[in-house]
Amino acid sequence: MLTGIDHVVILANDLEVAVEQYERLGFTVTPGGRHPRFTHNALIPFQDGTYLELIAFYEQPRPGSVETHRWHRHLANGGGLVDFALGASDVAAVQATASAAGVAMNGPVQGGRKRPDGVDIRWKSVMPDGVNAGAIPFVIEDETERSLRVPADGARHANGARGVSSLIVAVCELDVATARYTGLLGRDSSAAGGTANVEHARGVEYSIGSHRVEVVAPTEDGPM
Numbered sequence: 001m002l003t004g005i006d007h008v009v010i011l012a013n014d015l016e017v018a019v020e021q022y023e024r025l026g027f028t029v030t031p032g033g034r035h036p037r038f039t040h041n042a043l044i045p046f047q048d049g050t051y052l053e054l055i056a057f058y059e060q061p062r063p064g065s066v067e068t069h070r071w072h073r074h075l076a077n078g079g080g081l082v083d084f085a086l087g088a089s090d091v092a093a094v095q096a097t098a099s100a101a102g103v104a105m106n107g108p109v110q111g112g113r114k115r116p117d118g119v120d121i122r123w124k125s126v127m128p129d130g131v132n133a134g135a136i137p138f139v140i141e142d143e144t145e146r147s148l149r150v151p152a153d154g155a156r157h158a159n160g161a162r163g164v165s166s167l168i169v170a171v172c173e174l175d176v177a178t179a180r181y182t183g184l185l186g187r188d189s190s191a192a193g194g195t196a197n198v199e200h201a202r203g204v205e206y207s208i209g210s211h212r213v214e215v216v217a218p219t220e221d222g223p224m
Contacts, residue, residue: 004209006087011079026159048163101183
């Protein structure tokens with residue numbers, strides 16, 4: 001079962017610089033830790049259980065190596081918001097539902113990181129594969145207590161931010177994108193037509209837990 005938006009991934013060239021920038025914006029930033037290869041992170045947890053993940057590379061993948069990282073290519077375009085995750089109580093069940101709908105997902109893959117205080121955190125996830133890679137979110141399920149991965153004591157922010165209400169995903173082909181999301185979620189969108197949040201665009205809306213994901217394509221020149 002999908003529980004909602006788990007977190008949003010923001011890729012930075014330098015983690016310390018990113019932490020300073022978000023602190024200046026009034027966010028409380030909590031040290032995250034180091035993954036076994038390539039990346040380390042810091043977290044901006046919210047009261048609704050979601051969080052922003054600030055992530056950067058401490059180790060660069062070698063060009064041409066089979067060991068790479070799916071987000072590394074985004075550094076060439078300056079990083080920024082590059083991905084998001086949905087939470088689930090059973091990622092294998094989500095994968096089976098998506099597969100039955102023709103949406104390929106890799107996994108489940110074991111993941112983890114070591115916090116600065118030495119605590120090891122573990123989770124498993126399923127990742128979009130093939131043409132779906134980067135086009136739909138990945139899905140994550142905690143194996144250790146979620147409170148270890150996302151500490152609640154950093155969820156109050158000077159700027160008043162309390163959570164994620166909705167996430168807008170810009171796409172080129174709305175019909176293709178909605179077919180992928182419908183396959184991943186195992187159900188149709190809850191609304192279609194225009195979107196109240198973006199001008200000169202049309203889109204569909206998916207309710208996932210207490211959150212909303214709006215998949216939006218441009219209809220003319222504008223933000224999209």
